[in-house]
Amino acid sequence: MEPSRSRQRRQADGSGSRRRISEAVQTRRVGNISLLMPPPRAPVSALASCLDNLQQDWRRDGHLAGLWREWPRIAGPQLAPHCRPLQLQGGLLTVGAAPGPWLQALQYNRHQLLGSLRAAGFVVRDVRVQQHHPGAPSTPGGQSEADVWAVHPSRCDVHGMADCPACGRPAPAGEMARWGHCSFCRRAELT
Numbered sequence: 001m002e003p004s005r006s007r008q009r010r011q012a013d014g015s016g017s018r019r020r021i022s023e024a025v026q027t028r029r030v031g032n033i034s035l036l037m038p039p040p041r042a043p044v045s046a047l048a049s050c051l052d053n054l055q056q057d058w059r060r061d062g063h064l065a066g067l068w069r070e071w072p073r074i075a076g077p078q079l080a081p082h083c084r085p086l087q088l089q090g091g092l093l094t095v096g097a098a099p100g101p102w103l104q105a106l107q108y109n110r111h112q113l114l115g116s117l118r119a120a121g122f123v124v125r126d127v128r129v130q131q132h133h134p135g136a137p138s139t140p141g142g143q144s145e146a147d148v149w150a151v152h153p154s155r156c157d158v159h160g161m162a163d164c165p166a167c168g169r170p171a172p173a174g175e176m177a178r179w180g181h182c183s184f185c186r187r188a189e190l191t
Helices: 002-013 017-024 047-061 064-075 101-108 110-119 145-150 173-179 183-190
Strands: 026-030 033-037 083-089 092-097 126-131 161-163 170-172
Touching: 064 083, 064 110, 083 101, 092 101, 101 110, 101 126, 110 126, 161 173, 170 173, 173 183
Parallel strands: 092 126
Antiparallel strands: 026 033, 083 092, 161 170
16 A cells, blocks of 8 residues: 555655656546647747747857858948858858959958957857859850750750651651651660
């Protein structure tokens, strides 16, 4: 009998793990059955307040996303379009700029940029400047996507339509000029 009395005392005075668990789990009785119910939902808040909370968390936790949003204000209207924050890790911010005068301007203004970052509430220990090419590098010897698409053999608005000599289906005439038949027959030929 002693173990049941100690259990009753623990439940009565609020100590014990069963009491704490039962406060977190909600149940509902239906006849002889006890059903577990999900905890109540948090109150609904406006999307704007959720986004504000997220931005404050980013700034407090030192996320790069919070810095990207405020970069034009922090770096200034002249410098911001020509450089961007690349990495923020352990209080060290890496900022990249195109080679040439903008990289040099960023190096000369590094201390002012560090002061602006700290004034904006970002915890940055130091700023490292590195060369960065913001545009996507083109493939050597490659053409731009627009140039390739302008002369693509599958464009019927450029080359017109014709019937494939192999299968008799209508297809762009550019495919017949390039492969001698339509792209469906070409695919079957290659497999």
